Amino acid sequence: MSQENETPAVEAVLGQNTPEITNTIQYLSFVLGKEEYGVDILRVQEIRSWEPVSRVPNVPPYEKGVVNLRGAIVPIIDLRERFSLSKVEYTPLTVVVVLQTGSGSHTRIMGVVVDSVSDVISVDKAEIQGAPDFGTKVSNEFINGLVSVSERMVMLLDVDKLLTLESFEQNEN
């Protein structure tokens, strides 16, 4: 679903002449506390500022609630809480990144709350390193790989896995 599948297709279309395009993927990077994460920029629909949500009862605490995004009901997920990082107060600078998951007719739109959006980074596929075992804190099932950008480490997230929460799965079964 994610870039592993997309890139060969892109290569096939563009042929051999443009290797610099085919081997680079652009990521939107954002900050959670002191950590920097990246998501495939093609999955980002828009970036909004935090606005109050309507709470949904009896769901895990990291599912903050739902908002009205131009007529669609869109859930908002707090990534800090999802990754068991310390909570912070939402400020006017808190950002919601609206992401698209799934493909074809099963796309879903969700918002994730992050501290701030930092940059768009172009990453050479060869530079992506496999994700090491992080132990318990951040489960590495969401992490596609690591990349270092000007001495900073950016964790690349797999959007589909990130937003296919266990509770969703259970519900669909």
Place this chain on the structure above:
Amino acid sequence: MSIDMSQFHQVFFEECFEGLEAMESGLLSLDIGDIDSEVINTIFRAAHSIKGGSGTFGFTVVAEYTHIMETLLDEMRDGRRQVTKPAVDVLLGSVDCLREMLTSIQNEEDVNMSSVAKHQAALEIELNGKASGGDHAPAATHAAAPAPVAVHEEPEPEEEEIEEEQGWKIAFCPYLSLLKTGNDPVRLFRELSALGTLTSNVNIQDVPPFAELDPEECNISWELKLVTDATEAAVREIFSWVEEDCALELAPLAKPKKAKKPKAAPAPVVEAAPVPVVEAAPAPAAAKKAAPTESDPSKNAPKASSSIRVDTDKIDTLINMVGEVVITQSMLGLIGENFTMDKVGQLKRGLAQLERHTRDLQQSVMNIRMLPISFVFSRFPRLVHDISTKLNKKITLKLVGENTEVDKAVVELINDPLVHLIRNSLDHGIEMPAERLAAGKPEMGTIELKAYHRGGHIVIEIVDDGRGMDKSKLLAKAIEKGLVDESTIMSDKQILELIFMPGFSTAEQLTDISGRGVGMDVVRRNIQSLGGNIDIISELGKGSTIAIHLPLTLAILDGQSVAVGDETYIVPLVSIIESINITEKMLNKVAGKGETFKLRNEYLPIIRMREIFNVKSGAATKSNEGVIVVVEGQGALCGFLVDELLGQQQVVIKSLEANYRRVEGVSGATILGDGSVALILDVPGLVRLSVR
């Protein structure tokens, strides 16, 4: 000029299915022994239009089949043939067979020929007393053969082709100016022959005498036969350059056609129009390549999109409404342009008008989706006829209020539950004729299917005058199955509700019609998923009434907004019985945990919304403050304790599952006037949730 026939297919199928329904209801209303000739005429007309239509569209299988039906009906109409019960049954079978055929064709599947042949044989036996191997086929083909307008047939000796061919019969009549536009028919033919085997037939009767001949004018026309599996679109594409300059007719070669011998005829053509045609005829005819198998995109395409027939009246109303809205909008625009405080009154009036128009507009748009419930009801006479024959019962079905209109989505979803309920009435409700006579009832049992509007709802009632439900038997059965405790005291209503429990069946024996104990719970679930509810009234020996209440539309709901802490929830107005202010002495603790309150003579359980939804925001209300909204869910009354009632409004239902997931106790969401999201409560779900 060229007409793409496929654009009419949808309409054709709709008309056919309507025709079939008319035939079916006609056949069912036929009273053997006292035949109403008008009914026979109606059936005949329906069969005739199906035959004509299917011929025009090239569905020869259907046309042939209908032809035999038509012959049979024609004889009945003229009184040359007795209308007998077996004949009617054979005709009913044929209606089913035709419906099957048409459905296959509509979905672009292969027609199940063996079943068609079986029915056809039955029809022919009825017609001739013996099966005649397709005597009628040629006649039918002839009657149904598409008649392309532009074909000029030459009196030529005809040669019959035997094998079934797939392809297109193309009548290509260029206008005189074709050659002047730089188009060369030869090129077209070459392209065509790449699609399959092309045979051409040149028509030179319009060619003027040599002296008057203008070599730049195209006086000839062609009749082409292309054996190919290419689609019509693919063939048309080849002609796309000359579309403007010719008359083009395409007809499928679905059946062995009386095709002419491929005729090259170069000799007369040469003198007629020397420039292009010399090689035209022979070249493609010679190019007998194997047809390249072009993948057919239409095959994978989703089947016919669902369409809806709308009264023009409804559309007119809609247009009027839109006009009103536009006027109001421009009026408001004018006020807004240089607004001063003294125009506030005017503004308010404008806004009020806008509100009224918007509501009317919404109503008219909803109206477009409304279909008469007869779309569902019309199939029940057949069902009742078939099943009562099978069970040897005498039953009439009365339909009341078939023209009651209901949302298309409801129409589509209500069918299965209704079939189930009617089957139940037929099987369990109505007694055998002897039993009925012994009970002093007329031999003929009656099932009444009623539909009517009440409030914002449609009510569908199934009333039978059968044996009714034996409450003591129901209770005994439920205790035996361990579904209820022996010591439980149940109201009559609660006992009747038992039949909705999963796995509950009192039928002594299983039949293939009903009695497996699955079903009623599914029926109720389906109806609840439509936002409706189902009630039973039954009296032993007198009959039962099952009433289904459904919302008129699934897109909009009347809701009561309630406040719980800082949060707003919507309770569907349908499920609200009443709302009352709570007072201390109404509350009773049960076993220190559950709470009940006394409403008149009943003790009802209380669900504290604050607790069940874990609401922490807002000033905590004291345990004895707030409003109790008495709701009905799962057939039981229950009180929701909320902080405050906010107001009633119509809300547009939005799916929570589209981007999120199902949440227990919540059936959907809606967007409030301020743009925020409010959740719509799933009342039966909440009642379940609170029991846990």
